[in-house]
Structures are given as structure tokens and as C-alpha cells.
Amino acid sequence: MLPIDVKPDKLVKEMSDFSRKLGRGVENLLDAGEIDTGVTPKEAVYREDKLTLYRYRAEKGAKQGKVPLLIVYALVNRPYMTDIQENRSTVRNLLAEGQDVYLIDWGYPDGADSSLTLDDYINGYIDRCVDVIRRRHDLDSINLLGICQGGAFSLCYTALHQEKVRNLITMVTPVDFKTPDNLLSAWVQEIDIDLLVDTLGNVPGELLNWTFLSLKPFSLTGQKYVNMVDLLENEQNLKNFLRMEKWIFDSPDQAGETFRQFIREFFHKNGLINGTVQIGPSVVDLKQITCPVLNIYAEQDHLVPPDATRALRGRTGSTDYSEVSFPGGHIGIYVSGKAQSQIPPAIAGWLGKRAEEEEGPRAKGLGPRKKKGQGPRA
Amino acid sequence: MSDKPFWNDDWVEIQRRYWESWSEMSRKAVGAEDSAVKTWEQALDHWWQAVSPAAPEMAHDFMGRMMEQGKQLFRLAESFQNADPGDAQSGDWSETLARLSAEVQRALSSKGEGQTPGMMGFWEMPLHSWQTLVSSFSNLPGGLPEGISSSGSGFDPERFLSAPGLGYTREMQAKQLELIRLVGEYQKAHEEYSDFFSNLGERSIERLRHRLEEYREAGEVIDSARSLYDNWVATCEEVYGEQVRTAEYARIQGRLINALIKVKRQFGIMVDDQLGTFNMPTRRELRTLQDRIQDNRREIRSLHAQVHALREQSGAEAASRKKAVRKRVPGAVKKKAAVRKKVAAGKTAATRKGEGR
Structure with missing residues (x-):
């Protein structure tokens, strides 16, 4: 017997419920107004071209570590994902854990930026941001947290400027770009990258969106909207959904030359693994990374498979390498309730321990803030 | 009545009565039960037609997507409700699945001629996403024009396009012919891309059969349209995920993107030429x-x-x-x-x- 038995009266009820939710929800949808993202107060401390370096403000009276943490986000999406809403903010939770958090917002490159290269981003923008922070804090080196493509940039930066990085944290960062389960990599091998960049100049965000949505087209362009109908009646849930929707489609164009180099050096040549990535005059050798490294990956990551990330183990020159696995996906690692209670404390704990080891008794009390009787934040 | 412009609870009751009346009228008219889903869709469309003028433009796209997916959801359930009872009882659903398979072919061969298919319209999603992307890339609304077809006319487009330009405007002629040739290449690449998905539609039906078999063996029953829809999404995603990992798909997709960009490049060359004649800065100079x-x-x-x-x-x-x-x-x-x-x-x-x- 066919194991499908949708009774006519049940079908009618489901249709009726769907209509009701849609009808009521449209009110909420229209009342939703401007979708706010990036909720933690911050100040711009440095600007250059389209880039802004922000420093996040901790709550009054909160203790902050001596060594600031600079977040280097990917170019392909907007960095407010790390601070998307009050109860889902990696930044806010890092502040609560005693970190002094800076973040590079790359802005939206336009045609005038199409000639920017990886050298300009890594030895230029990132290096100058690091210098600004070092000067502000009178430090020789700071902590670096690279996310996704920003993690690959951070690896390159640290390998080339090890003296300026005290501790390196990489999050959902591709290292081996040719693992068998890396769908993006398989697809990109057949793209004529020179034709693409020479023709388009900057690579449009729409093309990247299409690529990401093509990874799971039925869930991401179909089922998602059925799920949304279920959320429509709850104003708060609807706003959360709309924030994510905004982030997904808020894709800056990619500076053409940087994109060309990134695809060729990382995806085509698997340069981090093969030691062939050329940034300006230098070749990136991961063995030049000698500071402590914390590598965080997501177990169900469909964009950067865990194997692509875990490939970092044994490839740096560091004697202090740790991994943290998160039971979730590429996006969930910043925004899920579980991530809020696991990732920032893990980062702060790891940094605090290194600070204590490095500075001895002086550093005591600068590690993660102890929470008295406080459960995981949601 | 509530003061909400878009919705009030009375509407549910009105809609229910509307369905009942419609069904009753249909029965009298044709002597058979009319599609409840079709009736619901009509009611939904009427409602949206009535309220949409008051909604801002930005909400139309969202609402359109939700309504379209809602229709897919219930059409899917109805497809199985309409399964041959004998077929279903016997446990051999070949008739039902064969019908669905034919639906795939019909859906994918209609190529946007207005026939919105049933559950298999789902497999148009990747193609629709691509069309949306192409529209955003192209200066032409709706994407690129149709390629030159030689079917049945004895006309050989390759031969025509390889003819050299003549006279004073030979350079311009050559560029135009090159553009036509590249659009033709793009059309071929697109056809190959569409064919790839048409095969996947059939595979997904076969996979659904296995999934249903598992349900049957476990003594479980899918008893809601939503659960059936979620199963169908998971099935399609599974089949898609397997096939797009193949080298063949990477080649087909790469060919499609490269073909599109070549057309775009040729457009760019010709636009630059025009700008040059007006003594305006060209893209190349910039x-x-x-x-x-x-x-x-x-x-x-x-x-x-x-x-x-x-x-x-x-x-x-x-x-x-x-x-x-x-x-x-x-x-x-x-x-x-x-x-x-x-x-x-x-x-x-x-x-x-x-x-x-």
C-alpha cells in the first residue's frame, strides 16, 4: 500500500492554515520596517579607501584583555554576520568574554578597486590595520581571528608578518582547496577565470549568490519560503529571518584582480597546501607561522568541508596547534544559539590560557570572565 | 470584520464556503470532483489580487515566492491523492510514478510556455535561478535572445557565420557575426544544462520510490502535505547533490558560464567601439x-x-x-x-x- 495518506480534510486544513498564516503574516512583513544588523556599538578608528576598521565597545565596567583581537572577515559577504542581532552575536559574546574586539569591514568595492590584488589586501590593508592597532595599544603583536576566506588571508598574513601576530585563530577556513567533498572547488576548476575577470572587471555579487544558492537550490530557493510562512505570524522570528535574508543577498562585488588571484592561487593551484601562493614579492610558507594556532571548523559545513579546514594540522611551524569542532554548519557557527554559548568562550579560554603562559602571573585575571551561575546564552 | 487591511479571520470562513460552493458547482457541471488545490489556488490568487495594490512593491517578490511554493506543496500532495487506488493498494506504484515521470518531461519541455507544471516544476528551480542571474548580467530583459536554429530549413548557421565581412564595414560585420555565433554557442550550452536537469527529475522520482519503500517497510505513513513536500525536497536535494559533484556537471556548468561571459565580452567590445566613435572613454581605457x-x-x-x-x-x-x-x-x-x-x-x-x- 502507498505509504502516503493525506486525507482530503487534512489537506484542506493545511491549505487553510497556510492561507491564514500568509494573510496574517503579510501584516507583519509590511510592518517589519528597516532590518537592522550589526547591533553592538562600535567606533571607526581607521579608514582607507572602502575599508573601515572598527573597534567594538564593551559594556561599561567590563574587563578587557591587554592584547586586542582583530577579526578579518571574508570579502564575499558582509561582516555583520558576526554581530547579526543582540542574542546572536559572536562579537558581543567575545566582548563579554573579555576580548577587546576590532573588525575590518571591507566595504563595497567598485570599478575603481578592480585592480586591487591580494598583495594590496594582505600586505596593504590588513597590515596597516594591524599597525594601527599595535600603535594604539603600544604592542608589538596582536591576536588575529580570520573567518572563512578571511582565515585564508590571515594565514597568509601571519606567515608573512609573524612578528606582528601573537595568536592566530582560524574559523571555517579553507586550507586544502581540493578535498573531494569541496563542491565549490570542483565547479570552479572549469571556469575560465581570465575570461571572467578580463570581461567583467569586478566579479558581481549576484554571480557568487547564484553559486552559493546552487549548492542546495531546493532548500535555499524553495523550501525556505515555505518555512518562512510558518515564521510570519511571529514578529520576532520574522525579523530574524529577514536579517538572514538580507545578509545572504547583501553580497559585495569582488575586486577583479584579487578574485582572479584567489581562484587561481588557492582553488586551481591549491597553493596553501603546495606552498605556491604568491603575495606580492613573497611566497607564503605556512611553516613560517610559529605562534599558537586555534583552528575552528563546523562539522556540517557545506561550503568549507571539515577536511578542507583540518588540513592545517601539521602544516604550520607552530608547536601549539589546537582544533575545536562545532556541531553545525558554516552559518550556524556564528548565529546559532549553540554557537553563542560555545565558540566565544572557547576562543577566549584559549587566548586566556596563552596569555597566562606567556606573561605568567601578570596576565592572571585577563582570561575569560567567569560567569557565576550563568547558563549558556541563547 | 477586523480592521486589518490584509487579513481577518472571517476570510477563512469565506474561503471555506467558496471552496464548498465551487466544488459543488464543479460536480454539477462536469459530474466529477474538481481539484481542491486548484480551487484553493484560485482563492489565494483572488485574495492577493485584491490586497496586493496596498502592499509595497518590495513585498510582491517575497509573497510571490511564498505563494508559489505553497502551491507546489499542495499540488504535490494532490498528485498522490489522485494516484490510481488499485495501483496504490497493490504496492506497485509504477503507474503513479510513470505519470509523474511524464509530468517531468512535460514540465521541462514546456520551456516557460505558460504551463506551470505540478510537482516537477520543482526541477525548474535551478534553471530559473540561472535565468535570473543572466537577466541581471544582460542588457536585454529576460536574458539572451534565442539562438539561430537550423532545424528543417536546410540553412547552415555555421556556414553563414563563417562568411567574411565585405567592404567598408567589414570589421563591424565580423563583430556582429561573432556575437551571433557566441549567442548560438551559449544556447547550445544552455540546452545541455537544461537536459542535465531533465534527467535528474526522472532520477528523483526513482529515489522517491525508494524513500517511500522505506516508509512502507517501517510501517510509517506520510499523512500531511507538508511532510510529503519536505520528503520531496530532501529527495531532490539528495539526487542533485550527487550529480552536481560529477566531473560532467562541472564541465557543463563551466561551459555555460564561459559561454555567457564570452557573449558579454563581445557585447563589451562592440559597446567600446560605439563609445569610441562618440569620442567617449571606453571600458578598455578606463x-x-x-x-x-x-x-x-x-x-x-x-x-x-x-x-x-x-x-x-x-x-x-x-x-x-x-x-x-x-x-x-x-x-x-x-x-x-x-x-x-x-x-x-x-x-x-x-x-x-x-x-x-
């Missing part, structure tokens, strides 16, 4: 300037860094020279001071003497 400016910026930064380093170096050298002098002749400073004191004392004495005169 690109050259952008590269040069960026090179200059790098050079200036490098020179700044060198100047800074030189200043630091000279400052450090000056400081170390002073230090070195002090270290080398520790008595010299004292001696000089003593000499200075002596001279000063002599001057004072002389002054005093002078004062005494």
Missing part, C-alpha cells in the same frame, strides 16, 4: 587608467615606507653616533667643560678688570 593609478599608489606607498625607514635609520644613526662619542672619550666631555669654565672664568675676570678701569 581599465588601463585604473591599473596605472593602482600601480602609482603602490609605488607611492613603497616610497613613503622607504622615506620613513630612512628617517628612522638616520635618526637612529645620529643617536648612536652621539652615544658612541660619549662612550669612546668619557673624559673629553669633562675636559671640554673644564675648558669652558676656565674661559668663562677668564672672561669674567677680564670683565671685572675692565669694570675696575
Whole structure:
């Protein structure tokens, strides 16, 4: 017997419920107004071209570590994902854990930026941001947290400027770009990258969106909207959904030359693994990374498979390498309730321990803030 | 009635009555039960037609997507409700699945001719996403024009397109022919891409059969449209996920993207030519300037860094020279001071003497 038995009266009820939710929800949808993202107060401390370096403000009276943490986000999406809403903010939770958090917002490159290269981003923008922070804090080196493509940039930066990085944290960062389960990599091998960049100049965000949505087209362009109908009646849930929707489609164009180099050096040549990535005059050798490294990956990551990330183990020159696995996906690692209670404390704990080891008794009390009787934040 | 412009609970009741009346009328008219889903869709469309003018434009896209997916959801359930009862009882759903398979072919061969398919319309999603992307890339609404077809006419487009340009405008003719040739290449690539998905639609039906078999063996029943829809999504995603990992798909997709970009490049060349005739800056010129400016910026930064380093170096050298002098002749400073004191004392004495005169 066919194991499908949708009774006519049940079908009618489901249709009726769907209509009701849609009808009521449209009110909420229209009342939703401007979708706010990036909720933690911050100040711009440095600007250059389209880039802004922000420093996040901790709550009054909160203790902050001596060594600031600079977040280097990917170019392909907007960095407010790390601070998307009050109860889902990696930044806010890092502040609560005693970190002094800076973040590079790359802005939206336009045609005038199409000639920017990886050298300009890594030895230029990132290096100058690091210098600004070092000067502000009178430090020789700071902590670096690279996310996704920003993690690959951070690896390159640290390998080339090890003296300026005290501790390196990489999050959902591709290292081996040719693992068998890396769908993006398989697809990109057949793209004529020179034709693409020479023709388009900057690579449009729409093309990247299409690529990401093509990874799971039925869930991401179909089922998602059925799920949304279920959320429509709850104003708060609807706003959360709309924030994510905004982030997904808020894709800056990619500076053409940087994109060309990134695809060729990382995806085509698997340069981090093969030691062939050329940034300006230098070749990136991961063995030049000698500071402590914390590598965080997501177990169900469909964009950067865990194997692509875990490939970092044994490839740096560091004697202090740790991994943290998160039971979730590429996006969930910043925004899920579980991530809020696991990732920032893990980062702060790891940094605090290194600070204590490095500075001895002086550093005591600068590690993660102890929470008295406080459960995981949601 | 509530004061909500878009919704009130009375609407559910009105809609229910509407369905009942419609179904009753349909039964009387054709002597058979009409599709409840179709009736619901009509009611939904009427509602949206009535309220949409009051909704801002930005909400239309969202609502359109939700409504379309809702329709897919219930059409899917109805497809199975309409399964041959004998077929279903026997456990051999070949008839039902064959019907669905035919639906796939119909859906994918309709190529947007207005026939919105049932559950298999789902497999148009990747194609629809691509069309949306192409529209955003193209200057032409709806994407690129149809390619040249040679079917049945004895006309050989390859031969036509390879003919050389003649006369004063030969360069322009050659570029136009090249554009037509590239659009044709793009159409072929697109056809191959569409065919790939048409095969996947059939595979997904077969996979659904296995999934249903698992349900049957476990003694479980799918008893809601939503659950059936979620199963169908998971099935399609599974089949899609397997196939798009293949080298064949990477090649097909790469060919499609490269073909599109080649068309775009040719458009660009021709637009540049036109701009040149108006003595306006071309894309090529701008690109050259952008590269040069960026090179200059790098050079200036490098020179700044060198100047800074030189200043630091000279400052450090000056400081170390002073230090070195002090270290080398520790008595010299004292001696000089003593000499200075002596001279000063002599001057004072002389002054005093002078004062005494």
C-alpha cells in the first residue's frame, strides 16, 4: 500500500492554515520596517579607501584583555554576520568574554578597486590595520581571528608578518582547496577565470549568490519560503529571518584582480597546501607561522568541508596547534544559539590560557570572565 | 470584520464556503470532483489580487515566492491523492510514478510556455535561478535572445557565420557575426544544462520510490502535505547533490558560464567601439587608467615606507653616533667643560678688570 495518506480534510486544513498564516503574516512583513544588523556599538578608528576598521565597545565596567583581537572577515559577504542581532552575536559574546574586539569591514568595492590584488589586501590593508592597532595599544603583536576566506588571508598574513601576530585563530577556513567533498572547488576548476575577470572587471555579487544558492537550490530557493510562512505570524522570528535574508543577498562585488588571484592561487593551484601562493614579492610558507594556532571548523559545513579546514594540522611551524569542532554548519557557527554559548568562550579560554603562559602571573585575571551561575546564552 | 487591511479571520470562513460552493458547482457541471488545490489556488490568487495594490512593491517578490511554493506543496500532495487506488493498494506504484515521470518531461519541455507544471516544476528551480542571474548580467530583459536554429530549413548557421565581412564595414560585420555565433554557442550550452536537469527529475522520482519503500517497510505513513513536500525536497536535494559533484556537471556548468561571459565580452567590445566613435572613454581605457593609478599608489606607498625607514635609520644613526662619542672619550666631555669654565672664568675676570678701569 502507498505509504502516503493525506486525507482530503487534512489537506484542506493545511491549505487553510497556510492561507491564514500568509494573510496574517503579510501584516507583519509590511510592518517589519528597516532590518537592522550589526547591533553592538562600535567606533571607526581607521579608514582607507572602502575599508573601515572598527573597534567594538564593551559594556561599561567590563574587563578587557591587554592584547586586542582583530577579526578579518571574508570579502564575499558582509561582516555583520558576526554581530547579526543582540542574542546572536559572536562579537558581543567575545566582548563579554573579555576580548577587546576590532573588525575590518571591507566595504563595497567598485570599478575603481578592480585592480586591487591580494598583495594590496594582505600586505596593504590588513597590515596597516594591524599597525594601527599595535600603535594604539603600544604592542608589538596582536591576536588575529580570520573567518572563512578571511582565515585564508590571515594565514597568509601571519606567515608573512609573524612578528606582528601573537595568536592566530582560524574559523571555517579553507586550507586544502581540493578535498573531494569541496563542491565549490570542483565547479570552479572549469571556469575560465581570465575570461571572467578580463570581461567583467569586478566579479558581481549576484554571480557568487547564484553559486552559493546552487549548492542546495531546493532548500535555499524553495523550501525556505515555505518555512518562512510558518515564521510570519511571529514578529520576532520574522525579523530574524529577514536579517538572514538580507545578509545572504547583501553580497559585495569582488575586486577583479584579487578574485582572479584567489581562484587561481588557492582553488586551481591549491597553493596553501603546495606552498605556491604568491603575495606580492613573497611566497607564503605556512611553516613560517610559529605562534599558537586555534583552528575552528563546523562539522556540517557545506561550503568549507571539515577536511578542507583540518588540513592545517601539521602544516604550520607552530608547536601549539589546537582544533575545536562545532556541531553545525558554516552559518550556524556564528548565529546559532549553540554557537553563542560555545565558540566565544572557547576562543577566549584559549587566548586566556596563552596569555597566562606567556606573561605568567601578570596576565592572571585577563582570561575569560567567569560567569557565576550563568547558563549558556541563547 | 477586523480592521486589518490584509487579513481577518472571517476570510477563512469565506474561503471555506467558496471552496464548498465551487466544488459543488464543479460536480454539477462536469459530474466529477474538481481539484481542491486548484480551487484553493484560485482563492489565494483572488485574495492577493485584491490586497496586493496596498502592499509595497518590495513585498510582491517575497509573497510571490511564498505563494508559489505553497502551491507546489499542495499540488504535490494532490498528485498522490489522485494516484490510481488499485495501483496504490497493490504496492506497485509504477503507474503513479510513470505519470509523474511524464509530468517531468512535460514540465521541462514546456520551456516557460505558460504551463506551470505540478510537482516537477520543482526541477525548474535551478534553471530559473540561472535565468535570473543572466537577466541581471544582460542588457536585454529576460536574458539572451534565442539562438539561430537550423532545424528543417536546410540553412547552415555555421556556414553563414563563417562568411567574411565585405567592404567598408567589414570589421563591424565580423563583430556582429561573432556575437551571433557566441549567442548560438551559449544556447547550445544552455540546452545541455537544461537536459542535465531533465534527467535528474526522472532520477528523483526513482529515489522517491525508494524513500517511500522505506516508509512502507517501517510501517510509517506520510499523512500531511507538508511532510510529503519536505520528503520531496530532501529527495531532490539528495539526487542533485550527487550529480552536481560529477566531473560532467562541472564541465557543463563551466561551459555555460564561459559561454555567457564570452557573449558579454563581445557585447563589451562592440559597446567600446560605439563609445569610441562618440569620442567617449571606453571600458578598455578606463581599465588601463585604473591599473596605472593602482600601480602609482603602490609605488607611492613603497616610497613613503622607504622615506620613513630612512628617517628612522638616520635618526637612529645620529643617536648612536652621539652615544658612541660619549662612550669612546668619557673624559673629553669633562675636559671640554673644564675648558669652558676656565674661559668663562677668564672672561669674567677680564670683565671685572675692565669694570675696575
